[in-house]
Every structure is written in C-alpha cells, then in structure tokens.
Amino acid sequence: xxxxxxxxxxxxxxxxxxxxxxxxxxxxxxxxxxxxxxxxxxxxxxxxxxxxxxxxxxxxxxxxxxxxxxxxxxxxxxxxxxxxxxxxxxxxxxxxxxxxxxxxxxxxxxxxxxxxxxxxxxxxxxxxxxxxxxxxxxxxxxxxxxxxxxxxxxxxxxxxxxxxxxxxxxxxxxxxxxxxxxxxxxxxxxxxxxxxxxxxxxxxxxxxxxxxxxxxxxxxxxxxxxxxxxxxxxxxxxxxxxxxxxxxxxxxxxxxxxxxxxxxxxxxxxxxxxxxxxxxxxxxxxxxxxxxxxxxxxxxxxxxxxxxxxxxxxxxxxxxxxxxxxxxxxxxxxxxxxxxxxxxxxxxxxxxxxxxxxxxxxxxxxxxxxxxxxxxxxxxxxxxxxxxxxxxxxxxxxxxxxxxxxxxxxxxxxxxxxx
Amino acid sequence: xxxxxxxxxxxxxxxxxxxxxxxxxxxxxxxxxxxxxxxxxxxxxxxxxxxxxxxxxxxxxxxxxxxxxxxxxxxxxxxxxxxxxxxxxxxxxxxxxxxxxxxxxxxxxxxxxxxxxxxxxxxxxxxxxxxxxxxxxxxxxxxxxxxxxxxxxxxxxxxxxxxxxxxxxxxxxxxxxxxxxxxxxxxxxxxxxxxxxxxxxxxxxxxxxxxxxxxxxxxxxxxxxxxxxxxxxxxxxxxxxxxxxxxxxxxxxxxxxxxxxxxxxxxxxxxxxxxxxxxxxxxxx
Numbered sequence: 001x002x003x004x005x006x007x008x009x010x011x012x013x014x015x016x017x018x019x020x021x022x023x024x025x026x027x028x029x030x031x032x033x034x035x036x037x038x039x040x041x042x043x044x045x046x047x048x049x050x051x052x053x054x055x056x057x058x059x060x061x062x063x064x065x066x067x068x069x070x071x072x073x074x075x076x077x078x079x080x081x082x083x084x085x086x087x088x089x090x091x092x093x094x095x096x097x098x099x100x101x102x103x104x105x106x107x108x109x110x111x112x113x114x115x116x117x118x119x120x121x122x123x124x125x126x127x128x129x130x131x132x133x134x135x136x137x138x139x140x141x142x143x144x145x146x147x148x149x150x151x152x153x154x155x156x157x158x159x160x161x162x163x164x165x166x167x168x169x170x171x172x173x174x175x176x177x178x179x180x181x182x183x184x185x186x187x188x189x190x191x192x193x194x195x196x197x198x199x200x201x202x203x204x205x206x207x208x209x210x211x212x213x214x215x216x217x218x219x220x221x222x223x224x225x226x227x228x229x230x231x232x233x234x235x236x237x238x239x240x241x242x243x244x245x246x247x248x249x250x251x252x253x254x255x256x257x258x259x260x261x262x263x264x265x266x267x268x269x270x271x272x273x274x275x276x277x278x279x280x281x282x283x284x285x286x287x288x289x290x291x292x293x294x295x296x297x298x299x300x301x302x303x304x305x306x307x308x309x310x311x312x313x314x315x316x317x318x319x320x321x322x323x324x325x326x327x328x329x330x331x332x333x334x335x336x337x338x339x340x341x342x343x344x345x346x347x348x349x350x351x352x353x354x355x356x357x358x359x360x361x362x363x364x365x366x367x368x369x370x371x372x373x374x375x376x377x378x379x380x381x382x383x384x385x386x387x388x389x390x391x392x393x394x395x396x397x398x399x400x401x402x403x404x405x406x407x408x409x410x411x412x413x414x415x416x417x418x419x
Numbered sequence: 420x421x422x423x424x425x426x427x428x429x430x431x432x433x434x435x436x437x438x439x440x441x442x443x444x445x446x447x448x449x450x451x452x453x454x455x456x457x458x459x460x461x462x463x464x465x466x467x468x469x470x471x472x473x474x475x476x477x478x479x480x481x482x483x484x485x486x487x488x489x490x491x492x493x494x495x496x497x498x499x500x501x502x503x504x505x506x507x508x509x510x511x512x513x514x515x516x517x518x519x520x521x522x523x524x525x526x527x528x529x530x531x532x533x534x535x536x537x538x539x540x541x542x543x544x545x546x547x548x549x550x551x552x553x554x555x556x557x558x559x560x561x562x563x564x565x566x567x568x569x570x571x572x573x574x575x576x577x578x579x580x581x582x583x584x585x586x587x588x589x590x591x592x593x594x595x596x597x598x599x600x601x602x603x604x605x606x607x608x609x610x611x612x613x614x615x616x617x618x619x620x621x622x623x624x625x626x627x628x629x630x631x632x633x634x635x636x637x638x639x640x641x642x643x644x645x646x647x648x649x650x651x652x653x654x655x656x657x658x659x660x661x662x663x664x665x666x667x668x669x670x671x672x673x674x675x676x677x678x679x680x681x682x683x684x685x686x687x688x689x690x691x692x693x694x695x696x697x698x699x700x701x702x703x704x
Contacts, residue, residue, distance in 0.1 A: 219550050220569045281544050283537040286526075290534055293523035300521045301535030302506065361525035414573060 023226050038355045040406050041370045044399075048374065052381035059384050063249035067262060070245075071183055073376030074264045075100070075327040076343060080350035080368035081271055082319025085312040087351055088279075088292045090360025091140065091147040093313065095132070095154035096320040096347060101339030102158045103128040104324030105165045108172030108334045111179065118178040122325065129321025130314050132158070137313035141306040147313075155344075163336045173333040182267065183330040186260035189246045195266060196242045204231050264326060268369065271322070275365040288312060292360035342393060349400040350375045357407050374399070434497055435460045436626045437482065437595055442491030444477055451477045453650045455491070458643075459595060464617060464627045466637040466658070469647030470670055475630055478647065479597055482628075483515045484508035496594075514588035515597040520580055524573035528565060529553045531572055532587040556586050560619055564612060578609030585616055589625065596620055597628045602636055614640045634663050648673030 031039060052060040059065060079096050086093045093099075106128045111121035136154060140147045166172055174180060187195070207227060214221040242261060250258040279285035290298040291308045299305050320339075327343075328334050354371025356363030378399060382392040435458040444452040452474050459465045469475050480486045482493075484502040493500055495511055502508050505515075522531050529550050538545045538552075553568045562582055565575070572580060581601050588596045598617065602610040618640050621627050631637050637644060638658060646653040646669040653673045665675055 214547060217547055217551060219547060219554075220567055277543075282542065283539060283544065286530060286534070286537060286544065289525060290523045290530075293525035294521070296519075297521035297523050298534070300517070303535050361523070 023223050038364075038367050038370050040403070041354045041367065041374055044353065044374050045370065045377065048377045048381065052377065052384065056381070056384045060381060063244050063247050064251060064258070065380065065384070066244050067186075067249050067258065069373070069376050069380050070262055070265065071330060072380055073372045074183065074268065075323045075330065075339075076346045076350055076375060077268065077369050077372030078271065078323035078326055079320050079343065079347035080354070080372050081275055081365040082316040082323070083347055083351045084275075084356050084363050084365050084368050085288065085315045085319075086147065087356045087358060088288050088360060088363050089309060089312055090292055090358075091309070091312070092151065092348070092358075093136065093147065093316050093320075094151040094344060095136070095158055096151075096316060096323075097339040097341075097344035098155055098158035098162060099129055099132050099317045099320040099339070100324035100327060100343070101162045101334065101337075102132070102165070102324070103321035104328040104334045104338055105162055105172060107179070107325060107328060108174055109165065111176050112172055112174060118176045121176070121179070125325060126318055126321050129318040129324070132320075133314035133317025134310070136317065137310035140313065141309035159336075159340065162334075162338070162340075166334060166336045168336065171333045171335045174328050175332075179325065179329050180332065181329075182263055182326060185263050186245075186258065187263060187266070189260050192242050192246055192261035195261065195269075196238055199238065199269070200235055203234065207231070267322075267326075271319070272365055272369060279365065284308075284311070289361055292362075342396070345400065346375045346379075346396065347372075349396065349403065352400065352407060353403040355407075357411065358404060359407070359411055371403075433460065435494075436496060438492075438494040439478075439482075440492040440494070442478070442481065442488045442493065444474075444481060444486060444489050451650050452481070452488070455647070455650070455652045456655070457645055457652060458655065459626045459628055460643075461594065461626045462621055462624050463642040464621045464629055464640055465643040465645055465655075466629045466631060466641035467645050467647065468631065468634075468637060468666065468670055469653075472649075473647040473670075474650045475647055476599075479515065479599065479628070479630065482508070482595075483513060483597060509591070512592060512594035513597070514591065514593040514595070516581075516584045516588050516599065516601065518599045518601075518603060520584040522572045522580060522584060525571065527571050528568040528575075528583050531583060532556070532590055534587075536591070552590065553586070556590050557582075559623070560586060560589070560616060562586065562616070576609065577605050578612050581605065581609075581613050582616060585613075585620070589620065589623075593625065595626045595628065597630070599630045600632065601629070602631065602633060610636065634666055637666070638663060646670055646673075 049061075079100060083093060083096055103125045107121045107125035110116045110124050111118055116124075132154070136147070136150055139145050139150045186192075207222075207230075211222050211224070211227050245261045245265075246259060248257060248259055250256050279288065287298065287303045287308050290301070290303060291305050295305050298308075324334075324339065327338055331338065350372035351363065351368045352358060352371065353374050354363075354367030354369070356367050356371075375396065378396055379392055382395060387395075437457070437459040439455060439457040442452055442455045442457075443450070455474070455478060457465075457467075457478070467475055467478070477486065481488045482502075484505045484507050487501075487503050493502065495513075500511065502511070523534065526534065529546070532553050533549045538548050540548075550568060557565065557568065560582075564582060565579055572583065575583065585596070585598065585601070601613050601617065605613060614636055617627060617629060621642070629637070629641060641658045643655055644658050644661065644666060645655040646666065648670065651673065653669050654675075661669075668675060
C-alpha cells in the first residue's frame with residue numbers, strides 16, 4: 001500500500017521536461033504497455049516492401065506497380081474505413097462486401113440501363129448503402145439481434161439481390177466517363193503537387209497552431225521536436241509518394257503516357273479527413289468511442305446508445321456503397337461477384353492489421369488505410385511471385401490471424417499493466 | 420471538521436438543501452420505504468447507513484430521479500419538487516457517483532469527465548476549454564494524485580478512478596453529490612485519499628450523501644448519520660454524539676437501548692465491531 005502512495009507522490013512531483021529522449025521513452029513505455037497502435041502495420045509494410053523488392057527487384061519496386069498497388073487496394077480500404085465505425089462499437093458487418101456490390105449494381109442500373117446522369121446514380125447508390133445500413137442498425141440496435149447474425153444473413157441475402165439484379169453470369173457495364181475516371185484517370189502532375197503542398201501546409205499549420213495555443217494555455221502539448229519529427233516524416237513520405245506517381249510509369253510511354261496522382265487518392269483523402277474529423281473532433285465521434293469502451297457508462301452519461309449503434313451501421317454501409325463505385329469503376333462494370341470473394345475478409349483484415357481492435361473502443365480510419373496497403377502489398381507481391389491464388393489466400397488468412405493475435409495480446413497486456 | 424451541534428440530533432444550523440418528509444415507495448406488495456424523513460444540508464456530509472435491504476438504494480434512486488417516490492414530500496432548496504427523471508435531478512444540481520463509477524477505460528480523464536456533456540464550439544469539440552476546466556476542478560478539490568488529465572482511465576488506480584468520478588460529479592455546479600460506497604474496493608491509503616476528498620467536497624460548500632458499510636469511514640468523515648432500518652428512518656443523529664457501537668446497534672436493531680454503562684461500552688463495541696465485520700463480508704458477496 002505504501003508503495004502505491006509513494007508512486008503517486010512520485011508522479012505528483014514529476015515535471016514534464018522537454019527532451020526528445022523522454023518523448024521516446026514515453027512512447028516505448030506505451031508500446032510495452034500494450035498500446036501498439038499502427039506500429040505492427042507500419043513495420044509490416046516496410047518488411048513486406050523490402051522482401052518483395054529483394055525477390056522481384058525488376059517488377060515490384062517500379063512506379064507502374066506502385067500506381068497499380070493503390071488501385072488494387074482502394075476498394076478494400078474504403079470498406080475497411082467504414083468497418084472501423086462498427087468495429088469501434090465491438091460489432092461486425094460481414095455484409096459490407098456485398099453491400100458494395102449491391103449499391104454498385106444500383107448505380108449501374110441507374111446510369112447504364114436508365115441513362116441517368118452520373119451524380120444521380122451516385123446519389124441512389126449511396127442511398128442504397130444507407131438503407132442497407134439502416135436495416136442492419138435497426139435489427140441490431142433496436143431488436144437486439146447480434147450483428148454477427150444479422151450481417152451474416154444479409155451477406156447471403158444481398159448476394160442473392162446482386163445475382164437477381166445483374167443476372168447469372170451477366171454484367172452491368174459502367175461506361176459513364178466520370179465514374180470510370182475514379183479508378184482509370186490520373187490528375188495532371190501539377191495538380192498532384194499542388195494537392196501535396198496544400199495538404200502539407202494545412203496539416204502542418206493546424207497542428208503547429210494547436211501545439212502553440214495549447215502550450216500558451218498551459219495545457220498538455222506535444223513537444224516541438226516531436227511535432228517537427230512527425231511533420232518532416234510526413235513531408236518526406238508524401239513527397240516520395242507524389243514523386244513516384246508523377247514520373248512516367250507507362251510500360252510503353254510511346255503508346256500511352258501514364259503520369260500523375262490517381263483520381264482515387266484525393267477521394268481517399270476526403271474520406272480520411274471527413275471520418276477523422278467526425279471521430280476525433282465531434283461529440284458524436286467521442287460517443288462512439290464511449291459506447292465501444294463501456295456502453296453502460298455511456299448510457300448513464302445520457303448518450304443514446306441505440307442511436308449511436310444505428311448511425312455507425314448506416315455510416316459503414318454508406319462507405320461500402322462508395323467502395324461499390326470504386327470497385328465498379330476499376331472493373332468497368334458490376335458482376336454477381338463484385339464485392340464478393342475475399343473482399344470482405346481483406347477489408348476486416350485491413351482494419352485489424354492497421355490496429356483497430358475487434359473488442360471495440362480503439363481504432364482510427366487512418367489505420368484502415370495503412371492496413372489496407374499491407375493487404376494490397378501482399379496480394380500484389382504474391383501475384384508478382386507467380387503464386388497461385390490458393391497460396392495468396394492462405395498467406396492473407398495467416399496475416400489476418402497474426403493481426404488478430406496482436407490485438408488480443410495487446411489487450412491482455414493493457415489489462416495487466418493497467419495502461 | 421465542523422463543531423458538533425449542541426443537542427443530540429441532526430445539526431440544525433440552517434434550512435436543509437434536501438428535505439424528505441414521509442417518503443414512501445413500494446414495489447408491488449413489498450413496501451420498501453415507509454414514511455422516511457431525511458435532511459441534507461450544504462457543507463455537511465450526511466452518511467446514509469443501514470443493513471442490506473434497509474432501503475438505502477431505493478431512497479437514493481428516488482432522490483436521483485431513477486425511481487419516483489409513491490408518496491411524501493420531496494423538498495429541495497425549500498421548494499416542493501416532483502422529480503421523475505435523472506435529467507431533472509441533474510438540472511437541479513444532484514449528481515450520483517455509482518459504485519461501479521461508470522467510466523470508459525479507453526477514454527482519458529477529460530473525456531470521461533465531460534462524457535455526454537461535451538463543450539463544443541462551432542460544432543467541434545472544444546478540447547482546450549474542457550481540459551482547462553477539468554484541471555481547475557481537480558485543483559479545486561486539491562487532487563494531486565493524477566499525473567496528467569490526458570492519461571487513459573485504464574491506467575489509473577482504484578482511488579484515482581474514484582477521484583475522477585467524484586470530480587466529474589462536481590463539474591456541473593452541482594449542489595448535492597451522492598456517493599455510493601466510494602471506498603468499498605479500495606486499499607487503506609486510497610480510502611484515506613477518497614475520504615479526504617469527500618470531506619473537501621463538503622468543506623467547499625456542497626451537500627454530500629455518503630452511503631457506506633464501513634463504520635470507521637462514516638465516523639471519520641460524516642457530520643450526520645442517517646440510519647435506515649427495514650425501510651424506516653431509525654434516526655438521523657449528529658455523528659459526534661454517537662459511538663461506533665451505537666451506530667451498529669441502530670443498524671441492526673433499529674433503536675438504541677439506554678446508554679450502556681461505561682464499563683460495558685468497550686465490550687459492546689468490540690462485539691459489534693465483529694458483527695459489523697461480518698456484515699461487511701456478507702455485503703461484499
């Protein structure tokens with residue numbers, strides 16, 4: 001008992017100092033305590049990139065392949081970003097993949113079959129997603145059916161809907177140039193760099209101002225060196241990405257020239273900023289974390305837990321509908337298999353690999369992007385190694401298991417160290 | 420500690436903040452509260468004691484608006500009020516700290532303190548203001564045991580969690596804070612800290628209702644002791660005027676035999692301490 005008191009006295013007397021070493025040791029203590037965040041995913045990304053570079057030095061680390069990687073991962077990443085919302089509650093949405101397919105089919109029917117303008121098609125597509133989310137949310141939050149069962153049922157039911165709408169062995173072609181541009185066009189090189197500068201300046205400016213004003217108000221603020229390190233890393237990392245995407249990456253530049261940041265990148269950026277703002281800077285987002293952490297405490301604090309659940313399922317399915325547009329654009333159409341196969345597993349994997357907890361209460365949409373890139377690199381690299389699909393599935397499954405184990409272990413560690 | 424009142428009986432210095440008169444509550448055929456009277460004053464800690472099933476929880480839930488009393492008069496700040504929901508009670512400045520604390524482990528101290536009542540500006544969370552107010556509140560309660568208000572609640576000790584839960588309850592200009600067994604799960608040092616905090620709440624001018632099974636805690640910190648016995652208010656007495664043994668006797672029999680001779684007190688005290696311990700153990704299970 002006296003040690004406990006001593007420790008608290010010690011803590012009380014501790015003055016936060018401004019050295020980088022203490023920032024680093026604080027971070028390591030956090031990681032040791034089980035709060036690993038996106039660290040395993042980032043390490044995995046680096047290791048995978050190095051391994052595939054070593055094994056396929058002539059095809060993997062090329063600008064062409066890098067551009068491909070983003071396109072291959074985009075659909076899964078968008079679904080994963082939506083899944084973060086339900087995973088934060090400790091729930092699951094197994095139907096998100098076929099929600100993407102179904103919403104994509106609605107888009108196809110509207111734009112291709114009925115000749116609607118693209119924006120009207122997008123509106124009904126998103127509305128379809130929101131409607132599916134509303135049904136799931138009502139069944140889970142109001143009826144009290146476990147989300148696992150509800151979404152498993154919808155996984156099958158939506159597969160049926162998609163098959164009925166598209167027709168067996170059929171396809172709804174997407175020919176609208178705006179829709180196709182999402183995954184098949186790139187921004188001009190100058191626009192890519194302009195976007196880069198805007199992102200850097202806005203991010204740097206906002207975080208710096210926040211740090212300075214918080215310090216002026218005598219509040220807990222980031223150390224300047226830590227901020228500078230983060231900012232510099234972002235400048236360099238994004239700079240490399242934009243540079244790689246800006247150089248000529250066509251296999252045969254004489255025939256077609258491919259340069260510039262793919263159109264899907266600003267789309268992902270908008271989704272990332274929007275969801276991050278929603279989760280971190282609004283009461284609604286705070287309440288999502290609270291419900292995921294301790295639903296009873298949230299209820300007693302006057303939070304309408306059922307409404308939060310409902311809203312999260314609507315957001316998840318609407319994001320899946322966005323993914324439907326992305327996948328449809330990439331495949332130039334919708335088939336009965338759009339959003340099926342391993343799509344959902346990859347998306348859940350992406351979120352979990354990125355550090356979103358399956359137990360709820362922990363996760364960010366940025367993690368879904370990092371995790372999605374890990375999944376995309378595995379699929380891409382294994383394909384370059386000429387591995388059969390079976391091996392790719394097997395390896396991806398193992399990676400998902402590893403990620404879930406890291407999640408469970410870090411949770412146990414958190415419980416034991418009280419962090 | 421305040422000076423003891425001259426008479427054997429509740430301290431009658433001024434108009435009570437909360438005054439219950441003849442309050443009743445039944446669940447079906449079971450009469451849980453029968454004609455209960457209770458006075459709670461600003462600046463005083465009123466301990467509410469009683470054996471299991473005496474009606475403490477029901478009484479508190481009625482005050483906090485979770486249940487509605489069937490009959491009797493509920494007077495608050497001198498006015499008769501009818502409270503039917505927790506929100507209504509909160510609006511009057513009544514806050515309850517439940518035994519399980521209702522904190523979210525994955526959120527930090529500031530986030531927990533403002534949960535459900537976040538301060539926003541232009542639709543976005545105003546974290547700076549919330550953090551400042553959390554710091555001010557903790558400083559006002561002389562809390563120095565938490566290192567940073569930005570640490571996750573998961574990393575806090577039991578006493579620190581209790582501190583956060585209590586600090587949350589005083590954040591909203593509350594006048595009456597109800598604490599349900601705040602020291603039940605704590606060690607010796609942490610119990611001491613929490614009791615000091617409870618005393619400080621009252622010294623800061625709040626009215627405090629403390630529910631506890633631990634007579635040592637009660638006698639250490641309370642100004643008034645209200646004893647419930649089988650749904651009746653056995654008595655509400657000045658804590659200075661009763662001994663440990665007498666309180667235990669009130670809890671177990673609902674009345675006080677004539678003052679025992681000095682020689683017998685020690686024995687009775689020892690016996691009742693034992694029985695109190697037994698009671699405690701039963702309560703824990």
